[in-house]
Amino acid sequence: TQLLEQSPQFLSIQEGENLTVYCNSSSVFSSLQWYRQEPGEGPVLLVTVVTGGEVKKLKRLTFQFGDARKDSSLHITAAQPGDTGLYLCAALPPGGYNKLIFGAGTRLAVHP
Amino acid sequence: KAGVTQTPRYLIKTRGQQVTLSCSPISGHRSVSWYQQTPGQGLQFLFEYFSETQRNKGNFPGRFSGRQFSNSRSEMNVSTLELGDSALYLCASKTQGTNTEAFFGQGTRLTVV
Numbered sequence: 001t002q003l004l005e006q007s008p009q010f011l012s013i014q015e016g017e018n019l020t021v022y023c024n025s026s027s028v029f030s031s032l033q034w035y036r037q038e039p040g041e042g043p044v045l046l047v048t049v050v051t052g053g054e055v056k057k058l059k060r061l062t063f064q065f066g067d068a069r070k071d072s073s074l075h076i077t078a079a080q081p082g083d084t085g086l087y088l089c090a091a092l093p094p095g096g097y098n099k100l101i102f103g104a105g106t107r108l109a110v111h112p
Numbered sequence: 113k114a115g116v117t118q119t120p121r122y123l124i125k126t127r128g129q130q131v132t133l134s135c136s137p138i139s140g141h142r143s144v145s146w147y148q149q150t151p152g153q154g155l156q157f158l159f160e161y162f163s164e165t166q167r168n169k170g171n172f173p174g175r176f177s178g179r180q181f182s183n184s185r186s187e188m189n190v191s192t193l194e195l196g197d198s199a200l201y202l203c204a205s206k207t208q209g210t211n212t213e214a215f216f217g218q219g220t221r222l223t224v225v
Contacts, residue, residue: 033213042116042202042216043155088155092212099168100145100206100214102155 003027004089004103012109016078021106023089024071030092032072034063037086037105079110114139116205118217125224130191133220135203137184143167143206144186145214146178150199160206161186193224 005024013019023032031050035043047056049065049072056063060083062075076083088105117136125131137144145168146158157170161180178188190197200221204214 031212035214035216040200040219040221042118042204042219043214045213045215048213090214099157099160100204100212101157102147104154 003093003101004091006087006089006103006106008106009104010107010109012111013079015080015110015112017110018075018077019079019108020073020075021087021108022071022073023103025091026070027091027093028069030069032065032069032089032091033100034072034074035088035090035102037088038084043086043088076108079108081110081112084108084110116203116215116217118201118203118220120220121218122221123223125193125222127193127195127224129193130189131193131222132187132189133201133203133222135186135188135205135217137186137203137205138215141205141207141215142184143208143212144180144184145204145206146186146188147202147204148172148199149202149219155202158188158201190222195224198222198224 007022033048034046037043047063052067052069054065060077064073086105086107088102090102119134143162145160148156160168164180175191180186200219202219203217206214
């Protein structure tokens with residue numbers, strides 16, 4: 001059982017569409033990160049959310065941390081082919097002592 | 113500031129051989145974590161080193177080992193390679209504290225034949 005459950009697993013959309021991906025857990029986290037990974041490359045950190053209810057924007061990407069700090073969402077507006085990749089959420093488990101764990105990821109394909 | 117550097121990028125080995133992968137973290141970062149990524153299992157935590165000491169370990173067999181040097185560079189070693197060890201091995205240089213963030217290298221793609 002994954003500590004961080006990401007949904008959906010796969011998403012295939014057309015350029016210009018909006019989408020939301022989710023990262024859920026039954027645990028409370030002090031912070032949560034989102035990463036994007038392209039094929040054959042390492043994940044790249046997009047954002048860290050810390051405060052319950054926090055919303056952060058990165059151009060067309062909007063990240064939200066749940067009020068109870070157990071879940072997070074990533075919303076992309078007007079998706080572009082360059083958004084294609086694997087989106088991973090990550091967090092420190094309770095008492096994890098810097099052992100960062102990752103969800104299984106959402107694989108996004110944006111078609112022109 | 114240079115990023116995380118992993119070498120080599122690609123490696124092909126045969127079953128039974130051993131392999132050593134290298135990771136140089138971001139300057140000033142003392143924590144290095146290793147992950148194995150496969151299509152079926154996603155990113156799996158291998159181990160973490162901080163100031164030359166292994167601080168955390170994942171659920172991998174003893175064939176997987178690592179070490180960290182005084183300059184924070186880290187190596188991981190896999191002995192008696194199996195076909196199932198084929199994966200992308202990622203090294204992450206991490207900040208410390210409550211809001212730890214990981215900065216990844218490009219990874220080493222290991223293929224065992």
